[in-house]
Amino acid sequence: MKKRIFVAGGAGYIGSVVTNELLKSNYQVTVYDNLSKGHKSSIPKNAKFIKGDILDRRKLERTFKETRYDAIILFAGRIEVGVSMEDPGVFYLNNVVGSFTLVETAIANGIKKIVFSSSAGVYASKDTPLVETDLIGPASVYGHTKRITEEVLSWYNKTLGLRYAALRYFNAAGATPPDRGEAHQPETHLIPLVLQVALGQRKNIKIFGNDYPTPDGTCVRDYIHVLDLASAHILALKALDKQDNLVCNLGNGEGYSVKEVIETAREVCKHEIKAIVAPRRPGDNAILVANASKAKKILGWKPNVPDLKDIISSAWEWHKSHPKGY
Numbered sequence: 001m002k003k004r005i006f007v008a009g010g011a012g013y014i015g016s017v018v019t020n021e022l023l024k025s026n027y028q029v030t031v032y033d034n035l036s037k038g039h040k041s042s043i044p045k046n047a048k049f050i051k052g053d054i055l056d057r058r059k060l061e062r063t064f065k066e067t068r069y070d071a072i073i074l075f076a077g078r079i080e081v082g083v084s085m086e087d088p089g090v091f092y093l094n095n096v097v098g099s100f101t102l103v104e105t106a107i108a109n110g111i112k113k114i115v116f117s118s119s120a121g122v123y124a125s126k127d128t129p130l131v132e133t134d135l136i137g138p139a140s141v142y143g144h145t146k147r148i149t150e151e152v153l154s155w156y157n158k159t160l161g162l163r164y165a166a167l168r169y170f171n172a173a174g175a176t177p178p179d180r181g182e183a184h185q186p187e188t189h190l191i192p193l194v195l196q197v198a199l200g201q202r203k204n205i206k207i208f209g210n211d212y213p214t215p216d217g218t219c220v221r222d223y224i225h226v227l228d229l230a231s232a233h234i235l236a237l238k239a240l241d242k243q244d245n246l247v248c249n250l251g252n253g254e255g256y257s258v259k260e261v262i263e264t265a266r267e268v269c270k271h272e273i274k275a276i277v278a279p280r281r282p283g284d285n286a287i288l289v290a291n292a293s294k295a296k297k298i299l300g301w302k303p304n305v306p307d308l309k310d311i312i313s314s315a316w317e318w319h320k321s322h323p324k325g326y
């Protein structure tokens, strides 16, 4: 029988791509999403869709009583680092209380496996690639909500036997044209913003800070293709049959500065992309680059699209065909 996966936040950028890959790998998928940020049209046709909130315990109870799920993947949550520094309450409620409500309801209904979207934002900044045992020190409320949820999962593991994988993504990027791409509202991620400039939808791209302790003064990040994230989720689901907890980085191990990303986008799009320097944004680390050896060793994971140019090319293809998003 096909395994049933409950994908909370499956109408979002990463969740919709993972849902599609799960279906291709012969899983049965239910997407549960309040559509506060996601797009109904991004949900693959063969997935069942339930409009609901992870804060709505009653609805979750009903849903879990109706169908027996083998595992949950938890993408649902707010993601804008800057907003989290202005409105922390929204983030603690949605990401911490929401995740807790989902975990608690899952356990009460016999669901014992969760794969959770954590983030590089849990770490303190470091000049060299981060390993999972490196210093935890979120620079933002967003990162803190991810860390608290990891700890909640860890305690449910120790006390009630919840099996969990916390996957610490670095910067998700790229698209799966023609169907799915990155269209957050508001968009706060560098690559789609840069592509909006190339499409003439924005006058310029703001570089938030050029005085960081990095080679060119701008922040350095590790970009990972969304399809490579998807393959890691499927491997993590399988790994939870054998091991009961897992915390893994997912990144390419290569850091690119904001200026380098803009320059690469200029090459890909063959457009002048005007950049202006703006003050630093609260909550940004200087450098976040992954050492993903653990995911490679334990999950047998291997990124297939590691090259930044290829990642941006896939995003550009999608953006050109979806200039208004979904």
Ligand SMILES: NC(=O)c1ccc[n+]([C@@H]2O[C@H](COP(=O)([O-])OP(=O)(O)OC[C@H]3O[C@@H](n4cnc5c(N)ncnc54)[C@H](O)[C@@H]3O)[C@@H](O)[C@H]2O)c1
Residues within 6 Å of the ligand: 008, 009, 010, 011, 012, 013, 014, 015, 032, 033, 034, 035, 036, 037, 038, 039, 052, 053, 054, 055, 074, 075, 076, 077, 078, 079, 094, 098, 117, 118, 119, 120, 168, 169, 170, 171, 172, 173, 184
């Ligand atoms: N995009 C990245 O680079 C990145 C990096 C690290 C971690 N993550 C994490 O991965 C997850 C997915 O990110 P994304 O870029 O796809 O974001 P997204 O905003 O596109 O997707 C999140 C989805 O969750 C839904 N949602 C939000 N709150 C909800 C709630 N209370 N109940 C039900 N549904 C709710 C939204 O409608 C949306 O469809 C997030 O948890 C994010 O923190 C993303």
